[in-house]
Amino acid sequence: MTTATAELLTVPEVMARLKLGRSAVYDLIRSRRLVSIRIGRSRRIPADALRDFILHAVEEAA
Template identity: 45%
Template structure:
């Protein structure tokens, strides 16, 4: 099954979606404003968590 929206996004993909730099994405992780999951040493963001973050901005 292939979906148009990936389940997990890299910090670079999140940065591109939000129009910010990767360092800003990592700051959002550190502050707890944006949830992430750790897979090995890599951070990923669930699409649903990114959507919830954006909806909470308004």
């Protein structure tokens, strides 16, 4: 992953992709299970971090 090509997702976009509520997404961020960055007052989640989270969750469930 390079910084120039990294796609950054908003919390509402992650909510839609995971079919979770806002507080659940922030709980994942707070517990460091989902990596995020701050840009000013905004929170962004790299698309690669979301993919890694999903893959790890699937592995845990198997």
